[in-house]
Amino acid sequence: MIKSITYQFILFASFIGLTVLLNGCTKEVTIDIPGYKEQLVIDGRIETDSPPFVLLSKSMEVYASTDLEAFLNGFISGAVVTVSNGTTTVTLSEICSDNLPPGTEELAASMFGIPVSELANYQLCAYTSFDPAIWGEIGKTYTLTVSYEGQTYTAETSIVSPTSFDNSYWQADGDTPNHGFSWVTLSDPGGVFDAYKWEVKRIDLDENGEERDQSFMPTFSPVFDDEFFDGLTFDFWYENPYAYGEGYTEDTEWLFEQGDTVVIKLSKMDEPLYEFMEKKYIQLQTAGNPFATPTNIPSNIQGGALGVWAGYSPSFDTLVCEP
Amino acid sequence: MQRLLIFFIFLCANYTFSQETCTVSGHITDASDGETVIGAKVYIASIQKGAITNNYGFYSLTIPCGEYELEFRISGQRTEKKTIVLNGDFLLDYEMGANVQSIDEVVIRGDALDNTNSTKIGQIELDIAEIKTLPAFMGEVDIIKTIQLLPGVSSAAEGGQGFYVRGGGPDQNLVLLDEAVVYNAAHLFGFFSVFNADAVKNVNLIKGGMPANFGGRMSSVLEVNMNEGNYKKFKAKGGIGAISSRLTLEGPLKKDKGSFIVSGRRTYIDVIMRAAIPDSSPFSGSSYYFYDFNLKLNYKLTKKDKIYLSSYYGKDEFQFGNKDNDFQVDMPWGNAIVALRWNHIFSSKLFMNVSGTMTDYLFSFGSEQDQFRFELKSGIRDWGGKVDFSYFPNPRHRVKWGLNYTYHTFTPTSVSASSDDVEFDTGIAQKLFSHESAAYLLDEIDLNENFRINLGLRYSTFQHVGEFTRYIDGGISQPDSTITYGKGDLIQFYHGLEPRISLRWLLPDNSSIKAGWTYNxxxxxxxxxxxVSLPTDIWFPTTNIAKPQKGWQGSIGYFRNFNENKWETSAEVYYKDMRNLIEYKEGALPSDNVNDNTDNLLTFGRGWSYGAEFYIRRSFGKLTGWVGYTWSKTERLFDELNNGLKFPAKYDRRHDLSIVASYKLNDRWNFSAAFIYATGNTLTLPTSWYVQGQDLLFNYGSRNSTRMAPYHRLDLSAIWYSKAYKIKEDPEGNIIKTKKRFRSNWAFSIYNVYNRANPYFLYVDNDGDFLQGNFEISVKQVTLFPIIPSVTWNFEF
Known part of the structure; x- marks a missing residue:
């Protein structure tokens, strides 16, 4: 966390310095970018007590159309996808959004990236299994194999031991007495590599009597490792990633409001997955900054595909935002 | 190598003359202020023999005894003559221009004949007075921007201070201020140089054929010599510009014996920003400024001894604050440089300089938000000493030898972080210590009237010593481990011979062919x-993992002067081969070296560059300037980058054209123009996008496979000088001109006259919301500088 934050701060400060001081101007240009080749993209996930879920798609040329319909309907079917936990190997079934088995809607919605209510409107296909023998278990390593168009791709991920917060609390920000960040006290296990991902959703009910947030959302810089705080106990905060845009002012955006009920999902991950996530968020946050190095995100997939096979070990904490 | 050494020793043997010889030697100074003159020529037409003053204004000429008329030439515009009778060794300190009245700034540079006569290949001297007449970005006269207009030299990016010489990296340029190394020659993210033109006397760029007295860098030497200050009278000069002001004071410590100069400047961007950013803005705590000071003291202890103390101190201070988030960044960086030198003349033929130098560069970054605090520091400190001897046995033979030593202390990155009272474990602050030393011998001999050879041999050593902690990554199967070295323990030793050779073959019609080969x-x-160059770029020494860079460069050129040496021309081709070049591994972050070593994050490869350079220069008359054109190709090959395939260097430029002209209309007006055209820089852009976890991610293609649009720009300037003389009529009706004590000029500049939107960088932008169906990807070009007029008022009294 600290190293990526430090790096980003330096880049940010340099960039701000440059743009504030020099007031550069920007225009759209068309330029030849040679070297495009189509690659398979694997977006697979397995969590404790959840089925494996794998989406397959293809990479698109930079200048290709970004039509949502075409993309959503472009998930690949016809691949053979298996997951093994070392003793059991299961071939995943292809399921489609308009015909999901009961109980998988929320997971599917979060993987597809659309609200549960819209699942039926698209023909989105993914690979999963409802055989509990292959659902995520702490301490196991899962091997993914994808065979498609004569190519085979493999990846491994582990579900590591989870770590819960010691404590969580809400604290008003100085300028805005009814708004503040979510704070936690974390005791990091000593002597081992630990990496975390922070996601939240607010579960207090809205005017329609529904939970305010349908799914967990990662924060702005949601992954961090324990390189600098291995074995330490310390307090830190995270922002509310839902609180921006319409309805929020400069004083209230990114903050939780007094009275919010928030579920914090703190997922642990193994080192290769952290490598992917760390570089992914650096890429997302430094896009367009001339001081950033163009970095490809290191995949844990063998065989030339993009994406990641991600094993998460979450723990959950419910925070009521009251002083 | 053995044959080369035997040949070298043969050439080093003393060259004997059949006649009895006498030596005339001394310093040449400018009569107006007593400053020594670098590159002035002492010439005897009757025997066609001459000598050129060195960096300390010293010359030595050994010739058959007799009566001669000596010509003293500076700038080619002025020649003064003095008859002497030589019947023994003769010390002649000469003051140029003692009887000349001129309102112009004296243009002091090597004689144009040097272009064809000397063995210098790939060397260009620039006159500070000439630089001052050229268009200046935001009114700041800039030495480095001017050398970027020379063939074979490219700028890193729009306005950047980093420069690339013949395909070498920006770290391959040895930048010297009065013999002390300058590690970061840039202010304001590279838009201004640390060299205050008012404090600079002369600039010399060596981009090929590096003589053996220079080393430690692969590509070039940029020698910047500071003014010594006025030995005759107290003077002040300065300027008030759009973004900064400067003031220089100089005068005698003791008339004709010692002098001082102190020069300072400061920007007021912070004042402008404070005015521009209202208090209500969340960014009202943001500001930026830089300042620098130069100080030089000189004293002639005896006729044969002179000491110089030069120093520079400069700092950039960038602060960024966001009140809304209680977020504060403080980012200062800067150089401190001191050089103490002693010149001693052992005899009319033997000159010695001893220097002690200290260079310190420090970058720090601190940020605070709520209870979190981060601090990062990196820097380098050098303590150096050197001794150089110049021996002039006869006019056909010049020898130099010397020793250099530097003790380096590198602090690649030192990080600390805390949250309230919990101090995070950021490892021990790493420092790396090393000894770098070299011995050299250089011999220049005229084998006959036409053929001159300059041979050099340099032997360099480098020791990486403790204290040091080596971090060893155990990978997945083994735990990480460390090796700790105690203070002074030798960790790694490198050494190597660096032979150098330059040849000149004089041809008829004022032309010559020159060739050079150097190993560094x-x-x-x-x-x-x-x-782009950033103050966060980290200097790092050779270690047992990071091997020394090494390479060779060969060049050959045809040089010819026209129209009584008024026009100098040259055409050179070169090839440069570089090994053990350094890049970060794919995906490395600079702060990864916490609890690790920077060199564990590096990968090593090779590079090469070849090209042709054409140069036409006119230094005489009302119209002066130059045209430089370079065709070149520069590539890199790293096993661990770009899938092991070669790729163009980021500053690979096929074409680079500069046209610089200055026209002196009369004593009151000077006009100048500079036009630049360069092939666009390369960069790495994404070739494809994909979606993972609802986020759109980019996949990058081959390294530096995309090329930006060509860069071109025209700058203009005009300088209006106040009247320099009062004209009176005496009682007899004679017109009497007296020089005004106070003089001033207005310098008007227009940068980027036709408002070309040159690319600074490109990025792939994604706009809109993918899930809302209004998503678009486009390539955006950022341009920094539109047309920028500026005006500066300069004065002196």
């Missing part, structure tokens, strides 16, 4: 993660 080792490296 470089023991310090600049590791950079970004596409």
């Amino acid at each position: 080792y470089q023991y310090v490296h600049l590791t950079s993660l970004s596409a």
Whole structure:
């Protein structure tokens, strides 16, 4: 966390310095970018007590159309996808959004990236299994194999031991007495590599009597490792990633409001997955900054595909935002 | 190599003359202020023999005894003559221009004949007075921007201070201020140089054929010599510009014996920003400024001894604050440089300089938000000593030898972080210590009237010593481990011979062919993660993992002067081969070296560059200037980058054209123009996008496979000088001109006259919301500088 934050701060400060001081101007240009080749993209996930879920798609040329319909309907079917936990190997079934088995809607919605209510409107296909023998278990390593168009791709991920917060609390920000960040006290296990991902959703009910947030959302810089705080106990905060845009002012955006009920999902991950996530968020946050190095995100997939096979070990904490 | 050494020793043997010889030697100074003159020529037409003053204004000419008329030439515009009778060794200190009344700034540079006569290949001297007449960005006269207009030299990016010489990296340039190394020659993210033109006397760029007295860098030497100050009278000069002001004071410590100069400048961007950013803005705590000071003291202890103390101190201070988030960044960086030198004349033929130098560069970054605090520091400190001897046995033979030593202390990155009272474990602050030393011998001999050879041999060593902690990554199967070295323990030793040779074959019609071949080792490296130069770029020494850079360069050129040496022309071709070049591994972050070593994040490869350079220059008359054109190709090959395939260097430029002209209309007006055209820089852009976890991610293609649009720009300037003389009529009706004590000029500049939107960088932008169906990807070009007029008022009294 600290190293990526430090790096980003330096880049940010340099960039701000440059743009504030020099007031550069920007225009759209068309330029030849040679070297495009189509690659398979694997977006697979397995969590404790959840089925494996794998989406397959293809990479698109930079200048290709970004039509949502075409993309959503472009998930690949016809691949053979298996997951093994070392003793059991299961071939995943292809399921489609308009015909999901009961109980998988929320997971599917979060993987597809659309609200549960819209699942039926698209023909989105993914690979999963409802055989509990292959659902995520702490301490196991899962091997993914994808065979498609004569190519085979493999990846491994582990579900590591989870770590819960010691404590969580809400604290008003100085300028805005009814708004503040979510704070936690974390005791990091000593002597081992630990990496975390922070996601939240607010579960207090809205005017329609529904939970305010349908799914967990990662924060702005949601992954961090324990390189600098291995074995330490310390307090830190995270922002509310839902609180921006319409309805929020400069004083209230990114903050939780007094009275919010928030579920914090703190997922642990193994080192290769952290490598992917760390570089992914650096890429997302430094896009367009001339001081950033163009970095490809290191995949844990063998065989030339993009994406990641991600094993998460979450723990959950419910925070009521009251002083 | 053995044959080469035997040949070398043969040439070093004393060259004997059948006649009895006498030596005339001394210093040449400018009569107006007593400053020594670098590159002035002492010439005897009757025997066609001459000598050129060195960096300390010293010359030595050994000739058959007799009566001669000596010509003293500076700038080619002025020649003064003095008859002497030589019947023994003769010490002649000469003051140029003692009887000349001129309102112009004296243009002091090597004689144009040097273009064809000397063995210098790939060397260009620039006159500070000439630089001052050229268009200046935001009114700041800039030495480095001017050398970027020379053939074979490219700028890193729009306005950048980093420069690339013949395909070498920016760390491969040895930048010297009065013999002390300058590690970061840039202010304001590279838009201004640390060299205050008012404090600078002369600039010399060596981009090929590096003589053996220079080393430690692979590509070039940029020698910047500071003014010594006025030995005759107290003077002040300065300027008030759009973004900064400067003031220089100089005068005698003791008339004709010692002098001082102190020069300072400061920007007021912070004042402008404070005015521009209202208090209500969340960014009202943001500001930026830089300042620098130069100080030089000189004293002639005896006729044969002179000491110089030069110093520079400069700092950039950038602060960024966001009140809304209680977020504060403080980012200062800067150089401190001191050089103490002693010149001693042992005899009319033997000159010695001893220097002690200290260079310190420090970058720090601190940020605070709520209870979190981060601090990062990196820097380098050098303590150096050197001794150089110049021996002039006869006019056909010049010898130099010497020793250099530097003790380096590198602090690649030192990080600390805390949250309230919990101090995070950021490892021990790493420092790396090393000894770098070299001995050299250089011999220049005229084998006959036409053929001159300059042979050099340099032997360099480098020792990486403790204290040091080596971090060893155990990978997945083994735990990480460390090796600790105690203070002074030898960790790694490198050494190597660096032979150098330059040849000149004089041809009829004022022309010559020159060739040069040099072999260089470089023991310090600049590791950079970004596409543009940043103060965060880290200097790092050679270690047992990071090997010394090494390589050779060969060049050959045809040089010819026209129209009584008024026009100098040259055409050179070169090839440069570089090994052990350094880049970060794919995906490395600069702060990864916490609890690790920077060199564990590096990968090593090779590079090569070849090209042709054409140069036409006119230094005489009302119209002066030059045209430089370079065709070149520069590539890199790293096993661990770009899938092991070669790729163009980021500053690979096929075409680079500069046209610089200055026209002196009369004593009151000077006009100048500079036009630049360069092939666009390369960069790495994404070739494809994909979606993972609802986020759109980019996949990058081959390294530096995309090329930006060509860069071109026209700058203009005009300088209006106040009247320099009062004209009176005496009682007899004679017109009497007296020089005004106070003089001033207005310098008007227009940068980027036709408002070309040159690319600074490109990025792939994604706009809209993918899930809302209004998503678009486009390539955006950022341009920094539109047309920028500026005006500066300069004065002196």
